[in-house]
Every structure is written in structure tokens, then in C-alpha cells.
Amino acid sequence: MKPRIRRSGTTASDRGFARSLVAIGVLACVLAACGDGSVAPGDASTTPSPTTTLPVAITIPGSAAGGAFAALGPVRRIDVLPVAPGGVTPKILANGTMPARSLSVAYRQFGSGPDLLLITGEHGSMTSWDPQVLVALGAYYRVTVFDLPGVGYTEPSPSAETVPRLADLTAGLIWSLGLSQPTVVGWGFGGEIAMSLVERHAGLVWRLVLADATAGGPKSYRPAGAVSTLLASGLATTVELSHLFFPAIARLARSSWLADVGQVSPDDITAPAIEAEGSLVAQTDHTSAVAHDLGMIGIPTLIVAGSADVVVPAANSRELARAIAHSRLIIFSGAGYASIFQHSSEFVSELTVFTNS
Numbered sequence: 529m530k531p532r533i534r535r536s537g538t539t540a541s542d543r544g545f546a547r548s549l550v551a552i553g554v555l556a557c558v559l560a561a562c563g564d565g566s567v568a569p570g571d572a573s574t575t576p577s578p579t580t581t582l583p584v585a586i587t588i589p590g591s592a593a594g595g596a597f598a599a600l601g602p603v604r605r606i607d608v609l610p611v612a613p614g615g616v617t618p619k620i621l622a623n624g625t626m627p628a629r630s631l632s633v634a635y636r637q638f639g640s641g642p643d644l645l646l647i648t649g650e651h652g653s654m655t656s657w658d659p660q661v662l663v664a665l666g667a668y669y670r671v672t673v674f675d676l677p678g679v680g681y682t683e684p685s686p687s688a689e690t691v692p693r694l695a696d697l698t699a700g701l702i703w704s705l706g707l708s709q710p711t712v713v714g715w716g717f718g719g720e721i722a723m724s725l726v727e728r729h730a731g732l733v734w735r736l737v738l739a740d741a742t743a744g745g746p747k748s749y750r751p752a753g754a755v756s757t758l759l760a761s762g763l764a765t766t767v768e769l770s771h772l773f774f775p776a777i778a779r780l781a782r783s784s785w786l787a788d789v790g791q792v793s794p795d796d797i798t799a800p801a802i803e804a805e806g807s808l809v810a811q812t813d814h815t816s817a818v819a820h821d822l823g824m825i826g827i828p829t830l831i832v833a834g835s836a837d838v839v840v841p842a843a844n845s846r847e848l849a850r851a852i853a854h855s856r857l858i859i860f861s862g863a864g865y866a867s868i869f870q871h872s873s874e875f876v877s878e879l880t881v882f883t884n885s
Contacts, residue, residue, distance in 0.1 A: 583607040610696035634681035635674035639666025643707040646673040649716025653795035658869040680795025695724035711735040742844035744812040745819035749841040760806020762799025773866035775836040822851040829855040834863030
């Protein structure tokens with residue numbers, strides 16, 4: 529029996545009313561500014577003018593998944609500009625186009641339904657997510673998964689990244705793709721980015737899901753030194769990482785994950801990008817940039833953890849559940865860092881109930 533922590537939250541009617549207001553704003557944008565059918569979310573003060581030219585996605589030839597995972601579709605790239613804190617749209621040029629300093633971000637988008645945005649963790653790419661889980665999610669949501677700067681087909685950032693900057697870039701991606709108040713799932717380090725996104729861009733996200741994540745800070749529970757070293761190593765193989773993601777008792781789940789990810793053409797995760805992410809994770813473990821503002825997260829939050837996680841010890845998730853109002857904690861017994869893959873059916877079921885509540 530898995531332990532659960534439940535907290536009281538806003539009422540369904542309150543949340544439904546708020547979401548209705550956002551939907552009306554988005555519909556107004558579609559009618560007034562997006563004659564081509566694109567959606568540019570934003571409030572009345574920041575909605576793009578009728579002259580705004582939304583970014584156009586470019587498909588990467590030969591990147592389409594095949595076989596059982598053909599539904600995942602190809603990798604695409606789109607220009608993204610970070611959004612300033614507190615905003616929902618980037619500052620575009622007077623002629624309605626994106627500035628040259630925008631970043632080309634790689635993503636996949638598939639499925640249908642409410643928007644679900646996945647943020648990948650340290651030493652990971654779009655292909656680190658179990659494609660079986662992605663296909664399952666696509667039956668309920670329009671799923672968007674993307675690569676962080678310097679990973680896969682996403683351009684490297686011209687300057688050193690920080691968690692807040694990555695959060696602002698994610699806000700820019702939401703705008704560029706016209707996502708409508710998505711539920712955001714942050715896995716591992718992606719959870720820190722997701723928390724920062726909600727802290728810095730209130731009203732942009734509908735629901736928050738944190739999978740084996742930590743807010744960092746001096747009081748966080750850290751992995752063993754050997755674990756951190758392997759995650760930050762550009763020489764670590766997928767097989768080596770799989771032993772961190774799954775506990776020894778989950779040999780079948782680990783083998784299944786390796787077999788699944790091996791069927792999708794992998795994104796390149798370059799050594800410089802891996803090492804930069806490792807340095808950033810170490811840096812955020814010693815600061816309170818995200819942890820200090822957890823009280824600003826006012827949306828319903830689902831927190832999922834594996835009891836045997838050696839990458840992000842489950843004690844971090846318990847602390848998040850205490851600090852974030854309207855949160856619910858689920859701990860999968862005997863699961864590791866990849867708890868949402870090890871217990872995929874249960875995770876998808878819990879997620880669909882959570883986003884419809």
C-alpha cells in the first residue's frame with residue numbers, strides 16, 4: 529500500500545471559473561490575432577496585436593519515430609524567446625516578429641486533449657522518457673516534450689543558464705506553441721524548472737506535477753557523491769544511468785525501459801551540455817532560489833516519488849508536500865528515480881484523475 533499525503537485546495541468551481549476566464553482570453557486572441565488558427569495565450573495587456581507573426585515550426589527530416597511509437601511523430605524546432613518574470617508573452621519586435629536572439633528549441637508534440645508539457649531532468653533528453661508512457665499519455669492529452677538548451681536539436685544557449693532563465697525559456701515555449709494553460713510535469717531537475725516557472729509566471733500553468741524532484745537549497749537531501757558524479761559525466765552510458773534510475777529489485781522494469789528507449793532514434797546529449805547541467809544542479813543545491821518561493825505556488829500540485837530513489841531521495845518530496853499548499857504526495861514503494869515509468873499505469877491513472885479534478 530503506497531502512502532499518500534492529501535492537502536486541502538481550492539474548490540473545483542473556483543478553478544473552473546478561473547480556467548473559463550483564461551479560455552475566453554485565448555479565444556479572443558484566436559479571433560482577433562490568429563487568423564491562421566494558431567493560438568497565442570496571454571492576458572488583455574500582453575496579447576499580440578493582429579500584426580504579430582507567431583514562430584513557425586520546422587520539422588527535422590528523418591526524425592519521425594516508427595513502429596509501435598509512430599504516434600510520437602517527428603522532432604520539430606521552433607524559435608523561442610524567454611518571457612520576463614510575471615509575463616506570459618515575450619517582448620517581440622515592433623513589426624510583430626521574433627528578435628534574432630531567440631533560441632531554436634526542439635520538441636515533439638502528439639496526442640489530443642488538454643495540453644500537457646513535460647520538462648526533462650538532468651542528463652536527459654526527449655528520448656529519456658519511456659515512449660510507452662508517452663504513447664499512453666497521448667491518449668488523454670496533447671503532449672509536448674522538449675530538449676533543454678544544448679541537448680538534441682535544441683541550440684546551445686549563448687550564455688550560462690540558470691534555473692530562472694530556463695523557467696523563462698519554458699514560458700516562451702508555451703507562448704510559441706500556443707499551449708493553453710498546460711499541466712506541467714517536471715521530472716528530476718525538470719521539477720526545479722517547473723517550480724520556478726510557476727513561481728515566476730503566475731496563471732500560466734493549470735496544474736503542476738513533480739516527479740522525483742527537489743527544490744534544492746541547503747536543506748535538501750542530496751544523493752551520494754558517486755551518483756552526482758555519474759549524472760554529471762559526459763562519459764556515462766544509458767545502461768549505467770539505468771542502474772541509477774531503477775533499484776536492483778526492478779530488473780524487469782529497467783530492461784523494459786532500455787528496450788523501449790532503444791526503439792526511438794536518440795537525441796545527442798553532448799558532454800558540454802551534460803557537464804553544464806551537472807554544475808547547475810550542484811549550484812541550485814546550495815542556493816534557495818526555488819525553495820524560498822515555494823509559498824508562491826498556489827495551483828494544485830501532484831508530487832510523485834520512489835521510495836528507493838538514489839538520485840533524488842524521497843525525503844525531498846515529503847518536504848515539498850509540506851511546503852506547497854494544495855499538494856498531494858504519492859510515494860511508489862520500491863521505485864527509483866524513474867518511478868513514473870516503473871509504475872507507469874498507476875501514474876497515468878493518477879495523473880488523469882488529478883488533472884480532471
